[in-house]
Amino acid sequence: MSDKAQQDIHVLLICGGGGSEHDVSLRTADFIQGELAGAPGIRLTRVTMDDSGRFLDSNGQVQELRSDKLLYSATGSAQPVDYVVPSIHGYPGETGDLQSQLEILGLPYFGCGPEASKICFNKITTKLWLTALGIDNTPYQFLCTNTAEESAKARDALAKWGTLFVKASNQGSSVGCYRVSDEEELEKALQEAFTLSSYVLVEKCLKVRELEVAAYTYEGELVVTPPGEVCAPEDTFYSYEEKYAEGSRAQTHVVAQGLSEAQLGWIAEASKRAFVGLQLKDLSRIDFFLTDEGEIYLNEVNTFPGMTSISMFPKMLQNQGHDFCAYLSALIRSAVR
Structure with a gap:
């Protein structure tokens, strides 16, 4: 191993998961891998988790992350892992299961912890917590x-x-x-x-405008972007296909128009209250409903939002004047340091 490789931070990017969101997890991983490709001092290994929980490299060979924080290949060679990006939507990435394993190994990772992930992935516990935090949600x-x-x-x-x-x-x-x-x-x-x-x-079911906020940690401070807006066709709702299909008819606006200062203020306050109260870490996308009567409901908290070519989180981060590569690289270096 070269001196440069020894000095590099080795990041393990885990994607897939074998669940219903396996394919979109791969697309999020494509985005993250592309962003980190130009990050100096960071070396990335990508593995795909199959439906048996095995890690497979690009050749389909099994890789194993063990308690000594080494990633072992099928040939028996091993390399130390410094940081993990669990790019898995749904189970076991957003449910907290994978994060619990990383906590046991003592490996730092990108995203929210096990408890916050578990709470926010369950729509019922999310509502109970939002009510406890004084944040209105749909009946x-x-x-x-x-x-x-x-x-x-x-x-x-x-x-x-x-x-x-x-x-x-x-x-x-x-x-x-x-x-x-x-x-x-x-x-x-x-x-x-x-x-x-x-x-x-x-x-x-309410007639609403669907608003989304990116909330994330940047240089040690919590950033809450102005809300963007998703406009799904009137004859449907923002389904899985509308979110991720290349032929999606949904339109997205990085900055929603026509909101009052009071509405913007409450969305920002509710987002901060949710991020802090639920003990989120690094990133989230927080979704709101705005009714025709002017009521604002927090719909859901996404602890690992999609990052495909049409996803809102990276677009809103960029619109805030922040570079995604610089953002994630800084989190990695801070955690490993």
């Missing part, structure tokens, strides 16, 4: 079992609110999210959601 019911008694709560909500969103509680990127307006659709959505999660959230 909801939650179902803890797939039984007739619990389903009756959903039917009551449908009768009261007219149109609902049915959401599997622990899926990301709008996976397991269904918009329903009659009992037949409701029953089908509940059955599908319960196949993905043991808890299901039923939310009131």
Whole structure:
């Protein structure tokens, strides 16, 4: 190993995960890998986690990260790992499971810790925490079992609110999210959601503007960007396909227009309150709903937002005047130092 390689910070980029968001995790990893390619003093190794939890290199050979903080190849050679970027959307990256393993190994990593990840990935615990922090969120019911008694709560909500969103509680990127307006659709959505999660959230469907904020740590300070806006076609909602498909019909605006100073102030305050109160680290994308009546609801907190060619987080960071490579490189160097 050369003297330069010995001095470089070795970053392990883990992507994939084998879950429903495997492919978009690869695309986020492509973005991060491309950004770090020009970072001086940082050397990157990329592995893809398969559905068995194995790390595979670009040749499909197994790599193993062991308790001595060394990454072992199939040939038995090993190299020390200094820092990890867990670029996995959904399980086990956003759920806190992978972060717990890294905590046990004593390896610093990019993103939120195990507890914050677990809280924010579960839509029900997120709502409970937001309420405790004094942050308004959309009216909801939650179902803890797939039984007739619990389903009756959903039917009551449908009768009261007219149109609902049915959401599997622990899926990301709008996976397991269904918009329903009659009992037949409701029953089908509940059955599908319960196949993905043991808890299901039923939310009131509101006519809203969808606003997104990037909140992240830059040079030791919390930065909250002005909200951007996602404008999905009126005949649909911002589904997994609309978020990530190259042919998405959704339009995004890095800076939302026409918001009052009071609205901007509350969104910034709620974002800071959520970031600090939930003990987030390094980055998050915090999503809000603005109703026609002017009500503002915090919809969800994304502890590892997408970073594809059409994703909002890197666009809002750049619009803030910050370079993503410089941002992540500084976090890496600070953590390793």
